[in-house]
Amino acid sequence: MSKVHNLGFPRIGAQRELKKALEAYWRGDSDQAALLAVGKALREKHWRQQAEAGLDLISVGDFSWYDHVLDMSCLLGVVPERFEHAGGPVSLDTYFRMARGRAPSGKDVAACELTKWFDTNYHYLVPELAPGQQFVVSSDALFDQVAECTALGLSPKPVLVGPLSFLWLSKLEGGDKLTLLDGLLSVYGEILQRLQSQGVEWVQLDEPILATDLDEAWQNAFEYAYNRLQTPGINLLLATYFGGLEGNLATAARLPVAGLHVDLVRAPEQLVRVLDQLPPYKVLSAGVIDGRNVWRTDLQACLDTLEPVASRLGERLWLAPSCSLLHCPVDLAAETGLDPELRSWLSFAAQKLNELDVLRRALDEGRASVASALAESQAAVEGRRHSARCHDPSVRARLAAVPQDAAKRGVAYNDRAVRQRSSLSLPLFPTTTIGSFPQTQAIRQARADWRQQRISDEEYQARMRAEIEIAIRRQEELGLDVLVHGEPERNDMVEYFGELLEGCVVTRNGWVQSYGSRCVKPPIIFGDVNRPQPMTVQWAEYAQSLTDKPVKGMLTGPVTILQWSFVRDDQPREETARQVALALRDEVADLERVGVKVIQIDEPAFREGLPLRESARAHYLNWAVESFRLAAAGATPDAQVHTHMCYSEFNDIVEHIAAMDADVITIETARSAMELLHAFVDFDYPNEIGPGIYDIHSPRVPSVEEMVERLQLAAERVAPERLWVNPDCGLKTRAWPEVEASLANMVEAARLMRERAVSGAA
Numbered sequence: 001m002s003k004v005h006n007l008g009f010p011r012i013g014a015q016r017e018l019k020k021a022l023e024a025y026w027r028g029d030s031d032q033a034a035l036l037a038v039g040k041a042l043r044e045k046h047w048r049q050q051a052e053a054g055l056d057l058i059s060v061g062d063f064s065w066y067d068h069v070l071d072m073s074c075l076l077g078v079v080p081e082r083f084e085h086a087g088g089p090v091s092l093d094t095y096f097r098m099a100r101g102r103a104p105s106g107k108d109v110a111a112c113e114l115t116k117w118f119d120t121n122y123h124y125l126v127p128e129l130a131p132g133q134q135f136v137v138s139s140d141a142l143f144d145q146v147a148e149c150t151a152l153g154l155s156p157k158p159v160l161v162g163p164l165s166f167l168w169l170s171k172l173e174g175g176d177k178l179t180l181l182d183g184l185l186s187v188y189g190e191i192l193q194r195l196q197s198q199g200v201e202w203v204q205l206d207e208p209i210l211a212t213d214l215d216e217a218w219q220n221a222f223e224y225a226y227n228r229l230q231t232p233g234i235n236l237l238l239a240t241y242f243g244g245l246e247g248n249l250a251t252a253a254r255l256p257v258a259g260l261h262v263d264l265v266r267a268p269e270q271l272v273r274v275l276d277q278l279p280p281y282k283v284l285s286a287g288v289i290d291g292r293n294v295w296r297t298d299l300q301a302c303l304d305t306l307e308p309v310a311s312r313l314g315e316r317l318w319l320a321p322s323c324s325l326l327h328c329p330v331d332l333a334a335e336t337g338l339d340p341e342l343r344s345w346l347s348f349a350a351q352k353l354n355e356l357d358v359l360r361r362a363l364d365e366g367r368a369s370v371a372s373a374l375a376e377s378q379a380a381v382e383g384r385r386h387s388a389r390c391h392d393p394s395v396r397a398r399l400a401a402v403p404q405d406a407a408k409r410g411v412a413y414n415d416r417a418v419r420q421r422s423s424l425s426l427p428l429f430p431t432t433t434i435g436s437f438p439q440t441q442a443i444r445q446a447r448a449d450w451r452q453q454r455i456s457d458e459e460y461q462a463r464m465r466a467e468i469e470i471a472i473r474r475q476e477e478l479g480l481d482v483l484v485h486g487e488p489e490r491n492d493m494v495e496y497f498g499e500l501l502e503g504c505v506v507t508r509n510g511w512v513q514s515y516g517s518r519c520v521k522p523p524i525i526f527g528d529v530n531r532p533q534p535m536t537v538q539w540a541e542y543a544q545s546l547t548d549k550p551v552k553g554m555l556t557g558p559v560t561i562l563q564w565s566f567v568r569d570d571q572p573r574e575e576t577a578r579q580v581a582l583a584l585r586d587e588v589a590d591l592e593r594v595g596v597k598v599i600q601i602d603e604p605a606f607r608e609g610l611p612l613r614e615s616a617r618a619h620y621l622n623w624a625v626e627s628f629r630l631a632a633a634g635a636t637p638d639a640q641v642h643t644h645m646c647y648s649e650f651n652d653i654v655e656h657i658a659a660m661d662a663d664v665i666t667i668e669t670a671r672s673a674m675e676l677l678h679a680f681v682d683f684d685y686p687n688e689i690g691p692g693i694y695d696i697h698s699p700r701v702p703s704v705e706e707m708v709e710r711l712q713l714a715a716e717r718v719a720p721e722r723l724w725v726n727p728d729c730g731l732k733t734r735a736w737p738e739v740e741a742s743l744a745n746m747v748e749a750a751r752l753m754r755e756r757a758v759s760g761a762a
């Protein structure tokens with residue numbers, strides 16, 4: 001009897017119950033009691049659902065009000081001073097102020113920094129450590145939830161971010177984070193003891209950094225830490241995921257823990273070496289069900305791998321998904337609108353638990369005991385492999401025939417810049433925005449009504465056009481130089497394209513948490529990608545018809561579409577990226593044809609796609625740059641191509657960003673006080689650049705003075721002729737009053753800069 005378990009379950013709820021409850025609480029439309037009740041009900045529902053699916057151990061601690069790393073910070077007492085936490089348990093509103101800068105009670109304050117969780121579209125709040133940081137248990141949430149789970153008659157397995165990954169993900173101004181390890185371990189020790197006294201037997205410590213390149217100091221720290229963490233009565237399960245252990249394998253294998261979880265989806269080849277090095281007392285948790293994708297598992301192939309392992313390890317073999325199911329939609333049962341064939345190929349979080357159960361039964365009782373489930377899995381896998389809908393010979397033929405120079409603009413940047421400057425007649429320090437304007441309730445309602453067929457196509461079109469006209473008029477009044485149509489027609493910058501491209505399908509309810517209460521519905525790219533008709537042209541053309549100012553066409557780039565979708569696993573990702581790129585290339589050509597002279601191709605997920613391992617990076621960067629260029633390079637020299645990136649550390653990839661050869665890049669910089677710009681300056685970034693000077697993640701209206709100050713800083717480092725003035729990112733999550741006030745200040749800041757430039761020259 002091997003055990004099955006789960007590394008974590010989606011917390012948002014099948015109907016996004018948590019999102020709705022959180023937003024109602026933040027708005028002041030409900031109280032804490034109501035919010036707490038929703039959380040409790042969701043936890044119970046998810047625990048029972050997992051127990052019913054046959055899981056032996058139930059993860060506790062995977063639920064979170066906002067983010068599980070923030071939960072860890074509160075558990076460990078890592079609350080920066082500005083939140084004025086007086087000691088004792090961190091209150092819910094302090095927690096929300098750390099997350100969002102604002103809560104129903106307590107004063108507004110700058111939120112903690114939000115950043116990408118490894119190579120996912122999930123964002124965590126960066127723990128802020130102070131020099132000499134003290135750690136002290138400051139939350140009862142985990143212990144309360146363990147008690148809650150036990151009271152239901154279930155066996156809780158608490159899940160925590162491990163001490164080394166916690167430290168690694170934190171930031172500490174000046175100083176070596178590892179010097180804080182001792183203090184941190186004392187508190188982890190206390191937590192483990194408390195859990196032990198609650199009757200807990202297994203605790204999962206997540207150490208995803210073991211799937212990255214670690215230097216000797218960090219490897220040694222693992223040895224030291226896990227020796228210190230030994231707690232009588234507690235079995236530690238060390239969980240690694242998002243990749244193979246590679247150079248960290250020896251370290252991980254010999255740590256004094258009772259079990260090791262490895263990702264056999266991302267790194268199946270590591271199994272042999274892991275088995276070789278696993279000490280005879282240790283449990284191996286085999287992560288065989290893909291926690292990062294939605295395809296139904298090839299259970300027979302899985303069993304081919306697992307059967308020999310099971311006969312070798314017996315009860316020491318456990319089965320699990322590769323990583324937490326946080327990154328998967330909750331339940332396929334809700335997808336009643338999907339084509340049945342396609343649907344048979346898929347498996348969401350709830351279905352993945354069933355797959356685990358089938359595998360366990362096959363191992364325990366033989367394949368014959370689950371013959372029909374195995375046959376179904378086989379049929380789905382075979383069906384997808386051979387389905388005509390996944391293979392479009394014309395797409396393949398076109399890609400094969402793409403000429404060598406298709407990914408290169410005909411004219412070099414310096415010459416393009418001269419031509420564009422004259423054809424667009426832009427001032428010094430041109431102002432623009434990143435694309436989206438507020439997605440108001442009216443816009444969302446119109447879209448919901450249209451989907452439910454409560455309003456006609458014509459009515460929906462008319463309403464979106466009205467929104468575009470409002471956006472254009474407001475931008476003209478504000479005096480912006482390059483306008484946007486505002487993206488009212490887009491539910492999301494990726495899902496929108498997923499709906500229009502062939503080879504992709506979107507779900508009705510396949511929500512995945514991106515950060516806090518914000519969710520996305522990643523499209524599913526199942527086959528060869530093709531653009532049956534223009535996707536954005538009518539909106540851009542309409543917007544341009546309303547004004548003499550240039551309107552910037554708005555596309556999402558190939559890397560971002562790939563990164564924020566569930567991607568077919570039967571061909572290399574880069575091949576799919578190239579197909580998407582060709583579809584976008586046609587869109588660029590069509591936009592130019594209707595008179596759009598500025599085209600932005602967003603690549604906010606360019607950095608996110610960078611492999612966790614150094615050894616895989618060059619290959620990725622090569623095809624990622626190439627596919628962007630394939631999308632963009634069909635533009636004539638007079639057309640100005642922009643790109644936009646946000647939420648990223650650019651330092652290590654500026655050279656490759658430059659190789660994308662966009663005429664203009666706009667980047668997020670406001671939250672990090674223009675730090676990011678340094679990467680571009682140090683590298684001597686050759687083309688135009690718009691460092692975001694207005695932090696769109698906060699409702700605060702930035703003053704003219706602070707924006708001038710930021711521009712001044714930028715102008716000292718980048719030639720003024722190459723500088724643009726813009727916010728950090730799109731404005732879809734903001735409200736119009738603050739947007740208008742902020743943009744008015746931004747335009748005024750640009751005007752002052754021009755004035756200074758003129759008087760400076762005189």
Ligand SMILES: Nc1nc2c(c(=O)[nH]1)N[C@@H](CNc1ccc(C(=O)N[C@@H](CCC(=O)N[C@@H](CCC(=O)N[C@@H](CCC(=O)O)C(=O)O)C(=O)O)C(=O)O)cc1)CN2
Nearest residue numbers: 121444445447448490491492493494514517518519520564
């Ligand atoms: N895919 C993606 N990833 C990204 C980003 C992004 O923009 N897209 N930005 C960065 C930050 N991440 C973000 C992720 C989501 C949202 C976001 O605003 N999401 C919206 C959902 C957007 C959406 O799909 N909206 C749909 C459906 C909206 C909806 O909930 N409709 C109601 C009905 C209408 C209503 O009453 O509002 C319903 O279905 O119940 C639409 O507009 O059509 C949300 O969670 O609230 C923002 C940033 C990084 N990753």
Ligand code: MET
Nearest residue numbers: 434435436602604730731
């Ligand atoms: C996450 S990047 C967003 C870019 C998009 N054009 C917008 O303005 O919303």
Ligand SMILES: [Zn+2]
Nearest residue numbers: 604646729730
């Ligand atoms: Zn952005």
